[in-house]
Amino acid sequence: MDLARSEIEALASKMIDGSITASEQAQLNVWLDQQMTKNVVELDTTFADNAEQLKDRMLRHILEQANAASPHRASVRMIRWLPYVAAAMLVVAMIGIGVLSVNNKRVAKMDTVPLLDSMDIPPGGSRAVLTLADGRTINLSETHVGIVVGDEIAYLDGSSVFGKQESKGRSEQDTRSLVLTTPKGGTYQVTLPDGTRVWLNSASTLKYPSRFADNERVVELKGEAYFEVAGSPTLPFRVISKGQTVEVLGTQFNVTAYEDEHDVKTTLVEGAVRVMPGTGHRSPVTLSPGQQSSLVDGKITIGDIDTSPYVAWKSGMFHFKQTPFREMMRQIERWYDVDVEYGSSIPQETFSGRMSRNVSLLTVLDLLKVSEIHYQIKGKKLIIE
Template sequence: MLCVFTLKYSSVETNKSKIDQLLQKYQEGNCSLEEIEWLQQALSTTDTSEQDAIDQALVASLLRPSSVGKMEESRLKIILETIKKQIQQGKEDNDNLLEKGGEDRMPIQKKTIISMRWPYWAAAACLLLFVFSVIFWQQQTSHTLADRNLAGLEDTKDDAVQPGGNSATLRLADGTVLELDKQASGIVMGENITYENGQSIADALSKQGQQMDPSKAMLELTTPIGGMYQITLPDGTKVWLNAASSLKYPMAFAKNERKVILLGEAFFEVTKDSSRPFKIHSKGQEIEVLGTTFNVNAYPENTAIKTTLITGKIKLSNDNRASQAIYLQPGQQSTNTNNGNIQVANVDTAPFTAWKDGLFYFDETPVSDALQQIGRWYNVEVRYKGEVPQTHFYGRIKRNKSLRDVLDVLEEGGLHFELSKGQEKNILLVTPLQ
């Protein structure tokens, strides 16, 4: 409901209270256009005797942190600081005039003060109205802006740019491929395979296990582009599989070791078993643990494997190079390049594990890395007009947002995006803003 104010307020405290109330209402994102216009009128026509009191209400309100989030915070701060400087400059000019004048010139000074105070109040009011109006306009036209920023979006289907979700296939030991339920988030290995709610998936597994050594009966869980899934392995180890990834594992682990093969990205929460080390092979790298939590990013198109340790301890080496094994401590990340060199660094682990909790987490992330994540999750092919921009992204975005919403945020980093249809998949064209 829009409230229109038609009453005039005469007292200083009433005006101060009313302006402060409306500014607070704006902070909460509930200020209507009519209320914004009333503010502009009140600020530009306030009597000189009331202005000092109104100054305090205005400045105090402007310096509150914005909670509406409708405009980029850095831009809003710049505008608010400009308003504050305008107000402060006006006060200083008036104070200087008073200090220079004598008692015999008081009538002239008073007249001058009134005429001099108007410019900074006018500037403050206009700037304030600009801030309010832009944000109000953004509230009303956010969908229009998103459509304009994605020039080719009208040529694609809405479901083509929706976020990914639970999706995977399971290849059994005999080659049978099962499409897993998208309404479920994961599967549990046992005598049979079940979803997390206990619903059976494949009773035939028990028969397969009777026909061969279960430690050699290999299964493969695979997620498509735009999919993720969880699995609880036979020993109780939990694995979160990111988009475009696969995990090969046996129906039952051997007595002396637990071994899996990873392609892509996964987060592991390994059940502790000191008698059977848990080993992950991926792109020529072997990780050995007894019980710990960590993330492995080993996509085939990447030039390096990144292993990020959260808790416990990791032994990491390249295949057939056990003498060059290294150990990671919590909070460390190894970068294993294609030439076999392994470097270790201390990192904030959150950006590398946030995906399993439903977040894009960018912390000085190169644009190419960020858009690679987005391309996998939204099933789009990323192309660049010219060279790859040398910019970085910061911040967190929920992975359940539509592609429009995500790109609208990323455009604040100085990029422009166009989405169009390709022969096999949608194409996201990235262009630096001029």
């Protein structure tokens, strides 16, 4: 059944104010059922096990809100909830739907980039700076997502990072020590000389050689990165970061080692890694897939976890799972290149859900309104009131 957007919104409005007829409700249900079968809905399984259950709960919640409204505020309630029912139904024209839960309150929102208003901030993108051994810096192209380090340094499509003339005059010494740095609001990939691939998250730095030594492979990390290490039975791969060293032979894992985070997290997706504290005489620990180590004050603890929330950023997603508000804000702060300030106390809510990182800041913050969290944006400053 094909319905124009105006028809869908008209039916939604009638459903909320109670004037919808039986035939119109049936028409709306048929259309919504069709959209729910198009596999564009992402579900938080703690909220709904399937699309039909999601639809029923969303519609019931909207109707409950409308029925709870006093007569003199009915029109205000309708206006307030119309965007949510529109978000539930206009899935065919949108990229998808994310479900965010806040202290057991959940609301579906559109996963698209709306037109920015005067104070909105767009999402981050492919941004990084490459620093050579002689101190020269190169602002890497934002139209590319990564570089490959070999005899030359090139983008993933093979084009030179330096340009023809500069590349010819480049000496061996220039590329012995390389540093890749992403700013707030930037991510970038690098394929190392051994074929290892690294995804660097926002506000992060990776230091690595242009060629690895004959007996080991060593890199240094500040911030966050996902590693897909090329296998080698004789050459261990080591990642040094904020008081620890991770050693592998070939595997996939994520390391979060930001200076403003209390702990250093190593999340193993597949294979095996050894995590060694950098201070004291504590023994190293070995992780199995689905485990995460946490280093705090030189002490390592291990737990079994769902790895998805910790590696979702690599695929361009926010994934929160009972995430404390302040921790979530730090992710938002890095991705949107803003400074977060708190007007009074820090909200104690925890958040769960998934949504694309390819949305504007206001789209993300709009989700926070369900928990009555208020904010204002002043330039690059996000103030939580």
